[in-house]
Amino acid sequence: MKFTLLGSGAVGGVPLYGCDCPACQRARTFKDHIRRPASALLEYAGTRIALDAGLADFGQRFPSGSLDALLLTHYHMDHVAGLFEIRWGKGASLAVHGPVDDKGCDDLHTHHGILDFSSTLEPFQCLVINDIRITALPLIHSRPTLGYFLEVDGARIAYLTDTVNLPATTLAFLQSHRPDLMVLDCSHPPSDTPRRNHNDLNLALQLHKSIAPLETWLTHISHDLDAWFMAHPNALPLGVLLAHDGQIWHGLMPGDQ
Amino acid sequence: MKFTLLGSGAVGGVPLYGCDCPACQRARTFKDHIRRPASALLEYAGTRIALDAGLADFGQRFPSGSLDALLLTHYHMDHVAGLFEIRWGKGASLAVHGPVDDKGCDDLHTHHGILDFSSTLEPFQCLVINDIRITALPLIHSRPTLGYFLEVDGARIAYLTDTVNLPATTLAFLQSHRPDLMVLDCSHPPSDTPRRNHNDLNLALQLHKSIAPLETWLTHISHDLDAWFMAHPNALPLGVLLAHDGQIWHGLMPGDQ
Numbered sequence: 001m002k003f004t005l006l007g008s009g010a011v012g013g014v015p016l017y018g019c020d021c022p023a024c025q026r027a028r029t030f031k032d033h034i035r036r037p038a039s040a041l042l043e044y045a046g047t048r049i050a051l052d053a054g055l056a057d058f059g060q061r062f063p064s065g066s067l068d069a070l071l072l073t074h075y076h077m078d079h080v081a082g083l084f085e086i087r088w089g090k091g092a093s094l095a096v097h098g099p100v101d102d103k104g105c106d107d108l109h110t111h112h113g114i115l116d117f118s119s120t121l122e123p124f125q126c127l128v129i130n131d132i133r134i135t136a137l138p139l140i141h142s143r144p145t146l147g148y149f150l151e152v153d154g155a156r157i158a159y160l161t162d163t164v165n166l167p168a169t170t171l172a173f174l175q176s177h178r179p180d181l182m183v184l185d186c187s188h189p190p191s192d193t194p195r196r197n198h199n200d201l202n203l204a205l206q207l208h209k210s211i212a213p214l215e216t217w218l219t220h221i222s223h224d225l226d227a228w229f230m231a232h233p234n235a236l237p238l239g240v241l242l243a244h245d246g247q248i249w250h251g252l253m254p255g256d257q
Numbered sequence: 258m259k260f261t262l263l264g265s266g267a268v269g270g271v272p273l274y275g276c277d278c279p280a281c282q283r284a285r286t287f288k289d290h291i292r293r294p295a296s297a298l299l300e301y302a303g304t305r306i307a308l309d310a311g312l313a314d315f316g317q318r319f320p321s322g323s324l325d326a327l328l329l330t331h332y333h334m335d336h337v338a339g340l341f342e343i344r345w346g347k348g349a350s351l352a353v354h355g356p357v358d359d360k361g362c363d364d365l366h367t368h369h370g371i372l373d374f375s376s377t378l379e380p381f382q383c384l385v386i387n388d389i390r391i392t393a394l395p396l397i398h399s400r401p402t403l404g405y406f407l408e409v410d411g412a413r414i415a416y417l418t419d420t421v422n423l424p425a426t427t428l429a430f431l432q433s434h435r436p437d438l439m440v441l442d443c444s445h446p447p448s449d450t451p452r453r454n455h456n457d458l459n460l461a462l463q464l465h466k467s468i469a470p471l472e473t474w475l476t477h478i479s480h481d482l483d484a485w486f487m488a489h490p491n492a493l494p495l496g497v498l499l500a501h502d503g504q505i506w507h508g509l510m511p512g513d514q
Contacts, residue, residue: 017346018321018371056313056338064275077341077363081313084334089274106334106363114275 001153001251002043003181007055008243009035010187010198010222011078023226036245037078038161038220040183044152047130051148051159058082064091069129072098073161074145075105087113097121099136099144121146124173137170139163142197149177155251158213161185161220164197166207179213180256181249186218189228201225201235208240214256217243258410258508259300260438264312265500266292267444267455267479268335280483293502294335295418295477297440301409304387308405308416315339321348326386329355330418331402332362344370354378356393356401378403381430394427396420399454406434412508415470418442418477421454423464436470437513438506443475446485458482458492465497471513474500 014035015024027033037054050062050070059082073079075098086094087108093116100120102109109117121127121136123146128134137147140163147160147170158179160166166174174182184207187198194203198220208216216239218225229235229242236242271292272281284290294311307319307327316339330336332355343351344365350373357377359366366374378384380395380403394404397420404417404427415436417423423431431439441464444455451460455477465473473496475482486492486499493499 012342012345017316017343018348019346059274081338081341084338085269086274088269089276091275 001155002041003150003157003249003251004041004043005183005217005219005243005245005247006039006041006050006061007036008219008221008245008247009037010220010225011037011076012222013037014221014223014226016223019223021223021227022230023223026226026230027223032244033226034245035221035226037081038185039079040159042132042150042152042157044132045130047132049129049132049134052079053082054078054080055082059086059089064089067094069095069097071134071146071148072096073139073147073159074099074141074143075101075103075108076143076162077105079162080105080108083108083115087111087115089114095119097127097134099146101144103143123169135173137173138167139170140165140167149173149179153251155180157249158182158184158211162198164194164199165203171207171210174211178211180215180252182208182211182213182216183219183243184208184216185220187220187222187225189225201228205237205240208237214239215249216240217247217249219243258412259298260407260414260506260508261298261300262440262474262476262500262502262504263296263298263307263318264293265476265478265502265504266294267477267482268294268333269479270294271478271480271483273480276480278480278484279487280480283487284480284483289501290483291502292478292483294338296336297416299389299407299409299414301389302387304389306386306389306391309336310339311335311337312339316343316346321346324351326352326354328391328403328405329353330396330404330416331356331398331400332358332360332365333400333419334362336419337362337365340365340372344368344372346371352376354384354391356403358401360400380426392430394430395424396427397422397424406430406436410508412437414506415439415441415468419455421451421456422460428464428467431468435468437472437509439465439468439470439473440476440500441465441473442477444477444479444482446482458485462494462497465494471496472506473497474504474506476500 186204188200443461445457448457
């Protein structure tokens with residue numbers, strides 16, 4: 001089993017266009033610090049499932065037939081931009097599972113081409129693709145949004161972005177199905193009052209404590225949060241990681257549990 | 258003066274996702290044959306004006322402050338995709354001139370960020386940016402669409418995509434203001450009946466004959482047209498060129514007129 005974080009950036013990414021803050025300057029100098037649109041890839045026993053498609057080069061990364069399915073969290077542009085080009089393609093259709101959202105993004109639903117949006121998911125609905133069990137988890141965002149709970153090869157991954165806090169039902173689910181790896185929206189530096197649409201670091205750490213996964217990766221990271229961590233390099237507790245693009249998790253190792 | 262065709266591709270580009278036709282196979286093997294979203298750049302005496310912004314790496318190509326303006330032909334995704342990331346940027350705003358289209362593309366107008374869409378253009382309206390005179394020319398497409406007539410350094414360039422045929426008023430304008438370089442939509446191989454929304458080769462060659470520019474570059478080229486030209490390599494008359502990404506025109510040379 002291999003779970004790869006393809007992108008860990010907030011909308012606008014890092015570096016942010018026209019921004020000269022220390023985090024944006026660093027990302028222009030050292031490519032390892034670039035943050036692309038939040039997205040991931042799960043691979044297991046020949047099955048490949050992508051989570052979100054905001055990467056501009058989504059089609060080059062995943063040639064026709066190379067994915068078994070795409071799980072969409074929601075229809076904001078930084079999560080679907082890579083679909084607009086490939087929809088006009090030829091060959092096998094790509095099953096896109098996501099929330100019910102009649103608006104979609106621009107004309108993506110009207111002119112869907114090779115994309116098959118017919119299999120939407122309701123909150124807590126389960127889907128099994130080969131040996132991977134997927135449960136849709138409602139999140140709290142400005143659009144209908146689903147997180148995904150992935151059970152594969154004895155391991156549990158919760159992918160939870162975009163969201164600010166979690167619905168009580170999702171929190172209860174995660175507390176009773178404790179994930180091994182939790183990938184969690186944390187766009188903003190610590191804030192006294194919760195931000196709109198995305199977690200700040202205080203809220204993300206509260207959720208980590210409350211759910212108690214083996215490991216939490218912070219994702220959907222803004223340049224502001226990167227700059228804050230440059231000034232506070234030791235701010236994270238054990239088990240919480242500021243993720244980066246390309247970060248890989250290989251599942252449970254002996255002694256993890 | 259330097260006019261660069263940044264992209265010459267139809268929607269979906271070349272190679273088309275999942276397609277194994279000879280033109281798509283060739284573009285996968287030889288990068289010079291890749292066709293990106295139709296777009297261009299005009300540079301003169303320190304002024305830089307982009308035409309359309311469908312390139313995924315628009316922000317990387319044009320860092321903040323590097324453009325004096327952007328001329329939009331219309332709001333289809335393959336002409337505006339590159340704006341969704343940079344709108345969240347910081348620093349100088351970017352003036353975007355384009356047709357009146359209340360729908361725009363997804364939420365681009367609602368959340369415009371650093372993009373300034375306030376200066377729309379009516380058909381045949383003129384705009385002067387430094388020493389470049391721009392006239393908006395109505396085109397015929399599925400959305401409100403403008404071509405642009407650019408007068409700079411004694412040369413005349415007509416940029417005419419996306420369109421199928423031309424409105425009588427635009428044709429008359431071009432016949433009386435004969436362009437030196439005409440960049441013209443030609444998405445499809447020759448067809449007995451005109452296609453919807455884009456020119457086929459027959460119609461494009463009729464327009465070339467009727468307008469009589471010094472030179473015509475065909476753009477917005479589909480993989481079907483590329484494949485057709487692989488089978489008919491000598492099909493173009495003198496003065497008409499199948500353009501490629503990166504093609505450059507340096508203005509009139511002595512003896513051109």
